[in-house]
Amino acid sequence: MKHLKTITFVFLTILLTSCSSDDDSNSSETNFIHVGDASFEMKTAVVQPSLNSVYLGLTNSTEAEINASFSGTTLNNVDYFSARINEFDLLSGETYDLDAISSMEFIVGGDVVNSEFENGFSQFYKSGSNSNLEVISGSITVIDYSVESIRFSFSFSRQDGVEISGVYEGSFLYLASDDE
Numbered sequence: 001m002k003h004l005k006t007i008t009f010v011f012l013t014i015l016l017t018s019c020s021s022d023d024d025s026n027s028s029e030t031n032f033i034h035v036g037d038a039s040f041e042m043k044t045a046v047v048q049p050s051l052n053s054v055y056l057g058l059t060n061s062t063e064a065e066i067n068a069s070f071s072g073t074t075l076n077n078v079d080y081f082s083a084r085i086n087e088f089d090l091l092s093g094e095t096y097d098l099d100a101i102s103s104m105e106f107i108v109g110g111d112v113v114n115s116e117f118e119n120g121f122s123q124f125y126k127s128g129s130n131s132n133l134e135v136i137s138g139s140i141t142v143i144d145y146s147v148e149s150i151r152f153s154f155s156f157s158r159q160d161g162v163e164i165s166g167v168y169e170g171s172f173l174y175l176a177s178d179d180e
Contacts, residue, residue: 033058033081033106033166035123040079040108045150045172049089053102056090057082063173075112083140090145097139101126104135124158132160
């Protein structure tokens with residue numbers, strides 16, 4: 001009987017240990033955007049320089065899905081972050097504060113129809129119709145930017161006090177500007 005109790009104790013210990021949460025609940029996750037307690041996985045970064053600004057985007061769609069959308073494929077339930085930075089291109093090691101960002105927005109649950117983003121629910125933006133969703137402070141830091149990959153992070157505060165953070169590290173889709 002004593003042997004059975006020991007086996008049962010070992011079994012329960014293993015079971016309880018293996019069922020423990022794998023969620024570290026820290027915000028150091030890469031390729032995510034956190035808006036308050038909500039978390040959104042991002043799969044693809046997009047960079048598009050132009051003559052007077054550079055577009056930086058993140059989406060939960062894959063690069064293959066984005067390319068298919070250019071050919072008319074409709075995408076549903078798309079989460080989409082975009083920022084237009086007042087520079088010719090991004091620079092490694094550079095931090096861009098709100099004054100250097102001409103526009104910014106994060107919309108979730110939208111659709112891409114005929115290569116155009118539609119609908120969705122705004123989580124934050126630089127300026128818009130609901131002042132509580134407006135970002136009042138923060139910046140985007142480009143940690144590394146090369147031909148093969150990009151690594152950047154951002155942190156913002158909304159007017160209503162909600163904290164926003166994001167980190168992306170990986171390859172990116174480079175779109176030539178219409179000006180080139």
